[in-house]
């Protein structure tokens with residue numbers, strides 16, 4: 001066994017096997033010609049072609065781990081989510097730093113389609129638990145990204161600073177206020193560290209969270225986790241706009257990877273006002289909200305009312321003021337009797353920058369279903385994820401407006417989980433996640 005416990009470092013006994021996880025798929029692929037022909041014939045969407053190409057050329061399914069920013073924010077939104085928040089069970093700073101180093105090494109390996117640990121799932125000592133759980137063997141990297149963030153609980157607990165991080169909690173990492181209608185379950189909220197695992201293959205995303213949890217044993221334990229099965233946003237212009245469980249296109253007017261000026265203005269965090277919070281410069285703040293959607297009531301609502309509640313038409317996703325999906329809405333345009341074509345309580349009106357001091361966000365949520373509630377209803381909804389430069393200006397006022405005035409929020413939604421996390425900037429080769437915080 002090599003000296004490095006969780007991947008990275010020198011090639012070891014398991015290396016040949018780990019490389020074969022992608023290599024086998026490459027050999028099995030029939031080449032890119034089939035996918036290209038499918039697209040040319042108009043049979044496949046761009047997303048389907050990208051997925052097919054990734055299967056045929058495994059390198060195409062790897063998202064670089066290192067960079068100025070963490071992957072998983074402007075990365076084209078993958079199809080699947082497994083998100084988990086961990087509570088730290090250690091109070092020791094050195095142990096926490098080691099955990100972050102170990103998670104960084106494991107995350108780097110898994111995002112490249114490799115197993116964790118130098119001996120992976122099969123090549124370790126017969127009398128010891130394997131260093132990888134094994135269920136991702138034979139699968140491509142699936143465009144896996146792992147995005148880590150720190151919750152308020154990592155900085156202080158019961159009014160006392162933890163891990164020697166006095167004064168290091170950024171001012172923007174607030175305790176979110178209670179919003180009208182909130183029905184938050186503490187067991188589905190908050191947490192000291194969050195990990196957003198996104199991939200095109202659900203098994204790859206679950207494998208990633210599971211192995212981080214395994215590595216964290218004795219130092220961190222899962223507080224809550226959430227699976228998401230369909231993206232509800234597009235984060236680049238090359239992606240199709242997907243649909244949420246209300247059947248509407250979602251993500252049309254999202255901030256996208258190409259909007260570099262908007263990203264600087266609305267998504268990337270600044271160094272703040274104190275030197276002790278400057279470690280967040282270039283990072284972002286992740287807001288998560290588990291939002292149950294009362295789909296049974298929705299399904300008995302007329303199409304006219306559904307469209308009025310959103311402010312867009314259901315088929316094309318065009319604003320009710322006219323045009324196509326990407327036409328700017330005209331909130332002043334009125335129809336018969338002077339009634340605005342986009343109702344005053346429409347979701348997209350209340351969420352629009354023009355009603356919110358000009359602020360925008362990068363949404364990256366997923367549809368979910370978690371069984372039923374025992375009363376004949378599906379527990380289904382949207383696991384809302386957004387990245388913002390500062391939640392005090394870019395999330396709280398908008399959420400407050402919606403909670404008070406949005407017809408959708410008042411009748412059809414219930415927020416059951418919540419989290420706010422400081423997502424540090426990206427990781428340099430040889431560095432570890434959140435390194436600047438401990439400098």
Ligand SMILES: C=CC1=C(C)c2cc3[nH]c(cc4nc(cc5[nH]c(cc1n2)c(C)c5CCC(=O)O)C(CCC(=O)O)=C4C)c(C)c3C=C
Nearest residue numbers: 244248249250251252253291348351352353382384398399
């Ligand atoms: C506080 C932020 C937001 C929450 C919470 C939220 C929940 C939520 N949204 C939908 C469906 C749609 N939202 C749409 C647009 C939209 N939503 C937000 C913010 C929140 N949504 C913003 C900033 C925007 C963009 C507004 C704009 O600039 O036009 C749309 C329209 C299509 C689109 O632009 O994405 C839909 C549909 C649901 C179902 C939901 C909670 C379950």
Ligand SMILES: [Fe+2]
Nearest residue numbers: 250347348351
């Ligand atoms: Fe929305």
